[in-house]
Structures are given as C-alpha cells and as structure tokens.
Amino acid sequence: MRLGVYGGTFDPPHLGHLVAASDTCEALGLHRVLWVPSAVHPLKAGRVRTPPALRLEMVRAAIAGDPRFAADDLELRRQGPSYTVDTLRELRAREPAAELFFITGADILAELHRWREPDEVLRLATLVVVSRAGEALSPSGGAAARAVEITRVDVSSTQVRRLAAAGKSIRYLVPEAVRAVIERERLYRDLSH
Ligand code: ATP
Numbered sequence: 001m002r003l004g005v006y007g008g009t010f011d012p013p014h015l016g017h018l019v020a021a022s023d024t025c026e027a028l029g030l031h032r033v034l035w036v037p038s039a040v041h042p043l044k045a046g047r048v049r050t051p052p053a054l055r056l057e058m059v060r061a062a063i064a065g066d067p068r069f070a071a072d073d074l075e076l077r078r079q080g081p082s083y084t085v086d087t088l089r090e091l092r093a094r095e096p097a098a099e100l101f102f103i104t105g106a107d108i109l110a111e112l113h114r115w116r117e118p119d120e121v122l123r124l125a126t127l128v129v130v131s132r133a134g135e136a137l138s139p140s141g142g143a144a145a146r147a148v149e150i151t152r153v154d155v156s157s158t159q160v161r162r163l164a165a166a167g168k169s170i171r172y173l174v175p176e177a178v179r180a181v182i183e184r185e186r187l188y189r190d191l192s193h
C-alpha cells in the first residue's frame, strides 16, 4: 500500500490543502492520504490557537466523502509537539507493509536541516514536495525530495483567519462544512493580526 502522510496545523484546512492532497494522490498513485494535524504550542506568537479537537473536527469535515482521505490524531494524542520522525516511526509500526510518502509544501521542506533525525525521516518515507509549475525548490530539499506539480490554489490558513477576523467572507476558500464549524464556534474573531 502506498500511504501519503500530510501533516499541518490545519487551522483551518482549506481548498489549497485539498487540491494539493488530491493532486499528489493522483500523481503518485497513493492509495490513501492520512491527514495528521500537529500539536502546536497553545500560546504561539501571542495568540490562543484553536483547540486541537476543533482542528481535528475541521479536518474530518473537510475530507468527509473522499474515500482516499482519512484523519489521524496520533500527534494530538502525544504530549507536546511531535517530531516527524516519531510520527513516521509510529505509522511504520502500525502499517509495516505500507510505503510512506510524507507530503509537504516547499516552505516546510526548506527547514529540513532543522528537523530531528532528517536521515531517518528520509529512510522511513519518501519526501514529497508539492509545488506550482516552475516554483523553485530549495537546494537542500531538491536533492532529497520528490517534487509533484499541483494546481496551486493560492489560499492560506492565515488568510482565512484574517478574513474571518475582519468579518469578511471565507466562502469557497474552505469547504462549507469547515465554514460551518468556524461560524458555530466563532473561531478567529478576536485575532490581533
Ligand atoms: P498558515 O497560514 O497558518 O501557515 P497554511 O495555509 O500554510 O497555514 P498549514 O497547516 O501550515 O497551512 O500547512 C500544511 C501543509 O500544507 C504545509 O506543508 C504547507 O506547505 C501546505 N500548504 C499550505 N497551503 C497550501 C496551498 N495553498 N497549496 C498547497 N499546499 C499548501
């Protein structure tokens, strides 16, 4: 089984994430993509982050109905933020026969040298970096990773949070089911940025 692992804060998940995961699935013939919301420091950059349970709920809402996608809370169940290497080790133990593909954007890959046990990460999984056609990869990443060209939908979680904070529409940037959670919980209303 070819198993994609898509890590992120997903605060909130948006259409850029969905198109990236879908295109990667197709390009690499993945059977499944596990979406793995990461634990983050609760008071990072001076703002209170969305509780993990709500980020998980939004990921589940975003991917519902696509049988290729599943959400996994393994990083949320651990104490404190996780290292990618630990996540991949856990998945390898759980699915010994699976070939793992760790999916990242170019922004994450550029930090590879700062990861814990990067050689072990590369041994456990094929790194996949999603990029727009023509987008440059960092030299360090270029050597280690497999590049997949995706249709880049130019939206970020930061942008969605800012729009919501300003009382502007986030419709069509996130799935309707995600928008429903954001409205129900009144998320991102009190952002200072
Ligand atoms: P933030 O603005 O809070 O940083 P984000 O939109 O970058 O959020 P993350 O949860 O940080 O979302 O990203 C998870 C993964 O998705 C990362 O590997 C990131 O590079 C990738 N990603 C984010 N936005 C897009 C997009 N529009 N298209 C493709 N990949 C994306």
Ligand code: MG
Pocket (backbone or CB within 6 Å): none
């Ligand atoms: Mg980001």
